[in-house]
Amino acid sequence: MKRAERLHALSEMLRRSGTRGYSADRLAREFDVSVRTVKRDLAALESSGAPVWSRPGPGGGYGLAAGSSLPPVTLSPAQAVALMAAVSAAADAPFADLATAGVQKILDVLDPKTRSRADELAGRVWINTVPAAPRTIRSALEEAMADQRVLRLRYTSRDGTTTTRDVEPVLFASTNSQWYLVGWCQLRTAMRWFAISRIEKASVTRMVCSGHAISEVGEPPASARPVHGRID
Structure with a gap:
């Protein structure tokens, strides 16, 4: 990992730590560098x-002041294009609009020279995106997932049957180039996978989810992983 990338990752880790902070030893292990390099x-x-901020003594460590903003990070043209390509290729993904913003x-x-080189390089990357669900549906799904509120869906199954059902959202999953809402279906009293492309209407109710856990969905396949944490 280059130093600029490590500084950004370090600042993000400190920001996420809140008031706990991390010791220099922990940070050194996280980034596989010496304590001297971390300092x-x-x-x-x-x-x-x-x-x-730093807190000496046992239980001490380093962190970032609450509510602070991070200093700008310098990107290479290739890194900038990588970000553009990632969000463009995942236009149908949950929270894609926020990612684009x-x-x-x-x-x-970005400085003008880097932005100009990034724009030129971006012209050499072509993407054939899949059609996304209507913005009104995606917004409802995202809001319900973030606030953990029950969704009311009008859904057409693969065999052409259309039903209206209340669903407690548990997670979004992508498999075989298709996005799914996975949630507890109150109509079937079971965990169900709903292809987002077959959701015809979605609205967020005032009902709070009852707390079904991700573990109820089962173990993901070996090739799948959550999007949180460091990217290998």
Whole structure:
């Protein structure tokens, strides 16, 4: 991992730690570097304007002040294009609009030379995207998942049967180039997979989900993984 990438990952890790913080030893193990290197990186973040705090003694460590914003990160043209390609190829993914907006914010603060080179390189990447579900449906699914509220769906199954049912959203899953909403179906009293492309209407109710866990869905296949955490 290059130093610029490590600094960004380090700042993100400190931000997520909240008031707990992390010890220098823990950070060194996380990034597979020496404690001395971690302390140099922390000093570099602080000198760039990041509000790094330190707490000495047992149980102490390093963190970022709550509510702080992170200093800008320099991207290479290839890294910028990688972000553009990723969000463009996943236009039908949950929260895709937010991802696009986030990438645009990053592109807007690139220096003109890097942005120009990124735009030229982006023209050499072609993507044939799949049609996305209507924005109204995706917005309802995203809101219900984030707030853990029951969804009311009008759904047409593979055999052409259309039903209206209340579903407690548990997770989104992508398999074989198809996105699914996985949730507890109150009509069937069981966990069900709903192809988002076959959801004809979706609305968020005021009912709060009863707390069905991801573990009830079962173990993902060996080739699948959650999107959180560090990307290998």
